[in-house]
Each structure stands twice: as C-alpha cells, then as structure tokens.
Amino acid sequence: MAMDPRYQPADLSFQSSSNFNPNLNNPDSDSNHGRNLSGQTSRTNTWVQTPGGPYPMDQNPNFQNFGPNQQQDYFQGSVNANGYPEDVKGKGPTYVTERSVQPTPNETPRESIDLEKEKAAAEPHDPHKKDPNQPWMAFGPRLKHFTWAWYTLTMATGGIATLIAVQPHRFPGLITIGAIFYIVNLFFFAILGACMVLRFTKFPGTFKESVTHEREALFLGPFFLSIATIITGTQKYVVESYEASHPMRGWIVTSMAIAFWVYVFMTFCLAVFQYSFLFAKHTYMLTKFMPSWLLPIFPIMLGGTIAAVIAKDQPVGARMPIIAAGLGCQGLGFTMSIIMYAHYIGRLMQVGYPNREHRGAMFIGVGPPSFTALAFIGMANALDDDFDLQGDGLIDTKVLRTLALVSALFLWVLAMWFFMIALIAVSPIIFYPQDYQLIDC
Template sequence: MDPRTQQADQSYESSSNFNPNFNPNFDRSNPSPDHAHDLSSQSTRTNTWVQTPGGPYPQDQNPNYQNFGPNQQPGYFQGPININGYAEDVKGKDPFKDSTYVTERSVMPTPNESSRDSSDLEKEKPATEPHDSHKKDPNQPWMAFGPRLKHFTWAWYTLTMATGGISTLIAVQPHRFPGLITIGAIFYIVNLFFFAILGACMVLRFTKFPGTFKESVTHEREALFLGPFFLSIATIITGTQKYVVESYEANHPMRGWIVTSMAIAFWVYVFMTFCLAIFQYSFLFAKHTYLLTKFMPSWLLPIFPIMLGGTIAAVIAKDQPVGSRMPIIAAGLGCQGLGFTMSIIMYAHYIGRLMQVGYPNREHRGAMFIGVGPPSFTALAFIGMANALEDDFDLQGDGLIDANVLRTLAIVSALFLWVLAMWFFMIAFIAVLHSRPEYFHLGWWAMVFPNSGFIIATINIGNSLKDEVILYVANGLTIAILCMWVFVLYHNIRAVVVQDIMYPGRDEDVED
C-alpha cells in the first residue's frame, strides 16, 4: 500500500496509562528533575488524546474572567459555570438583561448641573485675552501717500459698487419729486468719477510696485475682492440704462445704437463674470485652504458678479427689440440661478460657522450684510424679467398666454426671497449692534450695496402688488440707506487721513 494513503493511527492512551501526578502547570521547556518522570509516561505521538483536568480551575489561568453571578466560583471558563465546574450554556440569554448573571456596580450619581454650570467651550473666552491683530498701533509711524499706494487693494471698488447701487435705487423711486432724477444722475456721474480715480490708483500701484498685480489676484484674501470691480461695472451698466437710455425718446436717432450697445455690454459682462466664477474658484480650490470655522460672506464675492447678470437683464430687457430680448432674459435667468444656488450652498457653511464659533470679529461684522444680497437681487430680477415679457408671450405656442402666469410666479417667489433677505439683514444688524467696530474697513460698504438691492426688491414688490404702504416704507428705507452712504463715506475719507487703511498690515492684502 502506498504509504501516502496509509490510514492514520486512531489509537489513544488507555486510562491505565494516565499519570495521576500530571501537572497541568508543568513547563516542558525547562523540566526539573523532580518532574522528569512526568515525561516518561506520556506518548510522543501528535494525535494523542490528553484528559482535561476537572474543575474548578484557578482564576489566574483566566485573566479575562468576569464574575457574572454572586454564587459562582472563579474558574477556567469565562462566564457562568455549573456545579461540575464546566461552562454553562447561556446561548440566547442576554447577561446584561438577565438578573441571574448581572451584578450591580456602584454608579456615581449624576451631578446636579444647572444652566450656569455648563458652558459652550467653542465660544468660551480664554482666561487671558490674546493679542488682537486688528488693533491699531497707537505709535505707528507716519507714512507718505506714495508708499501707501502699495496697499491700495481691490476692496476699494466696494466704494463704486455702493455708489452705483445708490444711483440705481434713486432712479426707481415710486414717489418722485422735481429734481429726483437729477440727484440720481449726480450719483451716477460721481460714481463714474470714483471708478476712474480708483482705476488710476490701481494702475499706479501695479506700475510703481512690480509684482503686486500677480500678488493681488492670487492672494487668499484680496483676490476675493475682484468681485466688487465687476459689480461696479454692473452698476454702471444699470445706471447707464436709467440715466442715458431712458432719457431719449423712443424715436430718437441716438436711442437705437445705445440700446444695441447695452445688449453688447450685457453679453460681454456675462462672459467675463462667468469666466471669473469658474477660474477664480478653481484657483482658490487648488492653491488656498480656508477653514469653515472662519467662513465669511466675502467668500460669495467671486460668484456675486455673475448673479447680477440677471439684475442687468431685468433692467435693460424691456427696451430691447423682441429678437434680442428673449435671449437676454434667458441668459439672465440662468446667471441668476447660478449665483443664487451657489449662495444657498455657501449659506449652509455660513450658518454652521455662526453656530459653532459665533460671530466674526467685531471689525468685520459689517460684511455680514453681504448675505442680504443674493435673495434681494434674485427677487428683483424675477419681477423685472417677468415684467419685461411681452403681454402676449406664449411659451408653449398653445394659445394660452403665459406672461401673466409667469408674473404671478415671480411675485410669489420674490415674496419668498424677500423675507429671507430680511432675516439676514436682521442677523447682521443685531451682530453689528452687539459689538460695533472700532476702526474703519472697506467692508463697511457692504452695509450699503446689498441693502440697496433689498430696497429695490421692496419697491418692485410694492409696484406689483400696488400697495402704497410698501412703497412708502421703501421711501423711508431709501432715506436711511442714503444716510448710511454718507456715514460710510465720511469714515472712509477719515480712515485714509488718519492712516487706518492704506497702511502696512491694515488692509485686505494681509492674512486675517
């Protein structure tokens, strides 16, 4: 027979060969002479059966032993054992629910904790206040205006952004008086003057200090303020529509090419801002890391300009020929949807940041009003684009007039968004009152521009509902925002004079 197929030996030691002196604790690796005879009576076969010694067994052989019951003795097996010392079958029984196997343990009583004893560790202030980097050094040396141009940042375009918003707001006032349009035209011209001055200062900065242009568009903080530059252009386009295009009669020979120029400006603006939204966010994703616990509404600024494509469409579409009107409305609706959808996504992080670490630093709380902008401009864009449709507009071509239906939907959507904008306004307003800023920052202009959009949305809703109360409220809000514009402009000029801004370490060209 092939030895590879030979049947294994199934024999075992008989009970007569069992050594009664067998010691289960015997160390085979180091036998002593006293135990040498233990090895002589045991077989060397690997399949030899060895009798397991009877219980109870010492506890030290089972370090993981847990005493499951008060009537049990320590033994070899883990868990409950029977009277013979062997493990008892407890399958199907929950030792934590069956009182037979559960022993009570002393539990420390829950301390009496009142609301004063607990604290929010995320918002708790340290025992020693750290140095505030926003504090101005009272002994900072005086610096000439020329070197200070190095710190003339893109954030300065928040000035023209806000001023252009004021000019558009004045143009849509529901209750007018003689000279109102003249006042609005003055704001429009002043805004053009500011825009030219800011452009000249930026050119001087980039030429006088080589390399600052690349640094400005790649900086993790200053680069975000490229948005206000394009937002300023948006307000110039809408101001031109209100104070130039609408100043001509419908049959004036100059009106035709101006209307065409506005359409061209719209498409160029949409293309540039769409590229900005794509490439700037792509660069920020690849090159910079932003902590969500430091989220600021200024993170919305790269997407803000494309969103105002819908606002521009709402303003200029009604004067465009029918052939070019519908493409402008369609593109404006898409731009508005992109900007508002991204804003909603950002709002989730914004609210999460406020819940986790609280308000931003007191010096930056004015920028919280940026959150008012997306729902406000979306509301006014919906109503404006719906009103720009022809009265006999039939989208499906089925003989049913869709214009009135779309206008009704626009009003409903605008009311929905208007309340959201009001909520963000009140959150920002309370935050600023809770701890007012000590120094001026260009982010203060956020207290003007987004709120201008909120008031324009209020006016559009009042006109659609034909509600005089809403319109008079909008008039009052307009006066308030004009006062705010004067207030911020005064502090802006003062900050330049006393060197609170345009000074090393005091502007948006440093990390915050």
C-alpha cells in the same frame, strides 16, 4: 589608538573567531581603514554605546564566552535571550538634573527702550479712535496696499443710483438726485482705476500677487460689480433719457446689449477660474467662513439684474435671449449662495460671530436673495404682454409675473432675516455687552 570598551558592535554574529576584540585590537583588521581584511563588510564598524563596563581597556575578554550575568554586568543593562542588550529607550523614566543658574553680581535687568509699547500697555488703545503712535506713511507705501476692496465704494454708490431710478414712488428731482450719484460713481471709478494702474506699474509683480492672494483676490468681484452698476446706471440715466424716436437711441440700445453679453462672458470665466484656483491653491477653514467667500460668484449673479434693467428697451429678437441668459446667471449665483449659506450658518452655530472688525462683511449675505427678488420682478415685467411660451394660445405673461412676485416676496423675507442678523451683530450691545445689563422683570 584603543577604543573605549563601552563601545560594542551592534551585531556580533559575523565574528566566528574567538579572538574578537571590542577595542578594535583585532589582528585580522586593518587599523588604517577600519575594515576586516578577511572580507568582512563595513557593518563590523557599527558600534553602540553602552552605559559602561567593568573591564579595563588593557584587557580583551572574549564576549562570546560571557554568561548572561556577565553580559549584563558588561553592558550595565538588561539583555535579551540571545545575550544582546535590549532596547529600553522610552520604557523607563528619564531623570534630568536641574540646576538653577545664578546671575553674576554685575548682571542687571535690561531696560526697555520701546516707550510706545510701555505707553500702550499703560493706556490701552481704543480701536474706534486714531492711534496717535501710528507712524506717518507716504503716498507710495500706501499705494502699494491699495487693493481691490476699494471697489466696494463704487459698487455701493452705483447701487444707490440704480435703486433711486427704480423707486415706484417718485417726486420731482428724484432722477436728478440719482443722476448725481451716477456721475459721482463714474468719477470714483475713474480715480480707483487710475490708482490701481499706478500701483501695478510702480510696483511690478503686485498684479499677480493681488489676483492670487487668499483674501485680496476675493475682492475682484466688486470690480465687476461696479461695472454692473455702471451698465444699469447708463440704462436708467442715459438710454431712457432719449425719446423712442431719437436717432441716437438705436445704437445706444444695441451697445447695452453688447455690454451685457461681454459682461456675462467675463463674469462666468471669473466664477469658474477663480474658484478653481481657490480650490487648488488655498485652504479655507469652514469654522472661519465669511460671506466674502461669495464675492467671486456675485458678478455672474448680477447678470440677471442687468438683464432685468435693460431687457425692456431691447428689440423683441434680442430681448428673450437676454432674459433667458439673465435667468440662468441669476440661478447660478443664487444656488451657489444657498450652498454657501449652509457653511455660513454652521460657522455661526459652531464658533459664533466673527471678530468685530469683520462683522460688517455679514451684510454681504443680504445681497443674493435681494438681488434675485429684484431680478425676478424686473425680468417678468420685461416680457411682452402677449408672451406665449408654449405657443398654445394661452398668454403666460400674467402667470409668470405672479410667480415672480410670489418668489420675490419669499426671498425678500430671507434677505430681511440676514439683514437683521448682521445688524444685531454690529450693534453696540454685542460689541460691549458689559455696558448693558438685563433687568429681571
């Protein structure tokens, strides 16, 4: 079968014979296998397509004897100094002939059958109201999406119970109110724990997915923070309810010390391994920084808060190691938070506030300085009145308590600044600025 003369060999230097035929009608070639019988390699079958040529298929011109003009006429394009076609791909404009396609007379536009979308397009949905078009979801599918973020409920409830217990201005019934919050927190924690266990057993594989997910895994922190609030609440509402001479008080105090050391070990492992996993497996853009990225370091930071609450009732031999460990944990958490704050402020300066449904997370930034201020004062007050750090006869307790108070004031103002920034971010004037107009004075 003869080949179109527009197909030419890419490299003609192998052919020394003057009988070269670009149509593969070479007497020295095997037409069945497409290879040269004289020992030529398979590159003799490499062909390039040229735009066309003026020679009919029944002629066999000797290409090597062509002059430059003839070669250019043959390839219908430019050739180089050696007589071969130049690669002009991309060097000239490409013209595409456009043709309009006319619909057939019987063709009609497709009618939309998605009435919900048409209704939503006609009436935009208010995000602050329940969507009437949202389908009903059974308990099973909802349980599959029951995430670690639910533990922010017990984290907040337990925190309120602890704050009520440490209020300096007391009134009758204050401890009762705090105890109610403490019991409700235990009830919520048990319900959330049962739902999480049911989720992991009903849907195998969801536990691994939850701890490796780029967003849900960040909320492992609130689970441990809820445990921290339970420990501090137990100290305030259980341990301190016993008299110093009560026989049950001794083993409860020891149990609190054991719970502290177990908590510190687990949260330190969480801070190390979770951040290592995030660094290796996920990519977070700094222009999308959110304070929730701080959550894996929060649990170890609250080790200082736990130490500040339980150290005062511990024996002297166990008190100082707890205070030292709590100070180290607080320093680790707060230092990492300060490093993260640089990216946080940079994100706000570069791209502005997050989306309005995410702005509530900005209040997470208030936690590190406020927790640290509380821990400094609590650990300083837990020191003995005759504490001598260097053993030189000078009492260091008053000096350390003064430093703790000054540092706490320093950090409290920083926490207030972050709180006001978050409060303004979630205010209606930011959500709906078109409803508010500035009046020129």
